[in-house]
Amino acid sequence: MSTKKINLNVNLMLSFIVFSMLLNSMSVIILQLSQNQQHSYTGLGMLEFFKDIPIALVSIFMVDYIKKRSYYSSLSIALIICTLCSFTIPFVSEFWFLKIWFILIGISFSIGKICVFSIIKNISDNEKDFSKTMSRTEAAFMLGVFIVNIEFAIILNSDYKDYWKFGFWLVGIISSWAAFQFYRIDKQNVFEIDKSHGKEVIDFRILFDYKSILFFTIVVIIVFTEQIFNSWLPTFYKHTLKADSFFALQSSALLALFSFIGRLLASKAVVKFSPMKIFFFCLISGIILTSSAYIIGQDTDVKVKILMFLFPMVGIFTAPLYPMLNSKYLSKFSERRVGKIVSIIILFTSLGGSIGSMSTAYIFQKNLGNYYLLFATIPLILILIFSTFFSIKEKISEYIK
Numbered sequence: 001m002s003t004k005k006i007n008l009n010v011n012l013m014l015s016f017i018v019f020s021m022l023l024n025s026m027s028v029i030i031l032q033l034s035q036n037q038q039h040s041y042t043g044l045g046m047l048e049f050f051k052d053i054p055i056a057l058v059s060i061f062m063v064d065y066i067k068k069r070s071y072y073s074s075l076s077i078a079l080i081i082c083t084l085c086s087f088t089i090p091f092v093s094e095f096w097f098l099k100i101w102f103i104l105i106g107i108s109f110s111i112g113k114i115c116v117f118s119i120i121k122n123i124s125d126n127e128k129d130f131s132k133t134m135s136r137t138e139a140a141f142m143l144g145v146f147i148v149n150i151e152f153a154i155i156l157n158s159d160y161k162d163y164w165k166f167g168f169w170l171v172g173i174i175s176s177w178a179a180f181q182f183y184r185i186d187k188q189n190v191f192e193i194d195k196s197h198g199k200e201v202i203d204f205r206i207l208f209d210y211k212s213i214l215f216f217t218i219v220v221i222i223v224f225t226e227q228i229f230n231s232w233l234p235t236f237y238k239h240t241l242k243a244d245s246f247f248a249l250q251s252s253a254l255l256a257l258f259s260f261i262g263r264l265l266a267s268k269a270v271v272k273f274s275p276m277k278i279f280f281f282c283l284i285s286g287i288i289l290t291s292s293a294y295i296i297g298q299d300t301d302v303k304v305k306i307l308m309f310l311f312p313m314v315g316i317f318t319a320p321l322y323p324m325l326n327s328k329y330l331s332k333f334s335e336r337r338v339g340k341i342v343s344i345i346i347l348f349t350s351l352g353g354s355i356g357s358m359s360t361a362y363i364f365q366k367n368l369g370n371y372y373l374l375f376a377t378i379p380l381i382l383i384l385i386f387s388t389f390f391s392i393k394e395k396i397s398e399y400i401k
Helices: 003-023 026-035 041-045 047-061 063-069 071-091 095-123 127-156 161-188 204-208 210-240 245-269 275-297 303-318 321-330 335-365 369-400
Strands: none
Touching (some): 003 071, 003 127, 003 161, 026 041, 026 210, 041 047, 041 335, 047 095, 063 071, 063 095, 071 095, 071 161, 095 335, 127 321, 210 321, 210 369, 245 275, 245 303, 245 321, 275 303, 275 321, 321 335, 335 369
């Protein structure tokens, strides 16, 4: 691999770290605003809606403009938006500003994800290379979750906890650096991307293909499950297990760390095993672990001590599900079509995120936090059912060919 390609991969991972830190600051914001009881859990859960709706709309209506402008300059603009959001949030405390803030973050992430996935497809030599690069980049996303939770856990446990919003300045610094790197790559025109195909119309008939219906259903449920973990795990630890804020955020950081390890291992394993073999191994292992955590959680004498460390380990197995499934599906499309398909995936991703956050908010609003672990296990079982049918359909299609 050339030095220029390595540098590009590093910057792609850096951009995903930025998006991850901002998107997953949701757990920190929910934790902080729920403490003074000025906002209900359902009201805080609605913040996800303000993030996911622009993600869906931008992914559908701006994909052609993004490609026309070039993926690198569009990614640079998305990161500039992140920079501005990061540096301004400490100075505004009104709740309405958070809604606007998450709208802007959602827009930037939607642009960024289309750009990153399309660039990866463009620079990949084959399906295994594509899957490996996808997994590494998605692993960087989980590294961002880890960093943001550790950072805010330290701030909230210090004498400067009242100034916790200034923690976003770290994200702003990283984001501004990444934006400059992609601006430079775009000007140097190191990696050319074909723009000669003109405007393409999304063929929505793809949504009614049996295999595609299964794929998008699984995507919704996977993101639904991830939202249960990533945004609400600190709330579960603090309000149900009665841990302090520092330990609650540490649990989320541990989840992110294990998720990072899981995706990193998956990026290595995909060289020897198919993405779907890795997918099913991780899925079944995740179901066993979450089920065990729920059973252990019924024993009030041991659940706090064990669950503090056991449940975050589920990230090793659940984190690789999304990139493995995506790489399997996207590898069949040409580079010129990937941007369009990714925009549809993002649409369903935002749907899963919104439903997941609002559903979990309802669980805590009704004081049903003791069922949180069961609530997290059920969608994993549904994923197993739908992905089994998806895999069978894949085998039939390959046999016919």
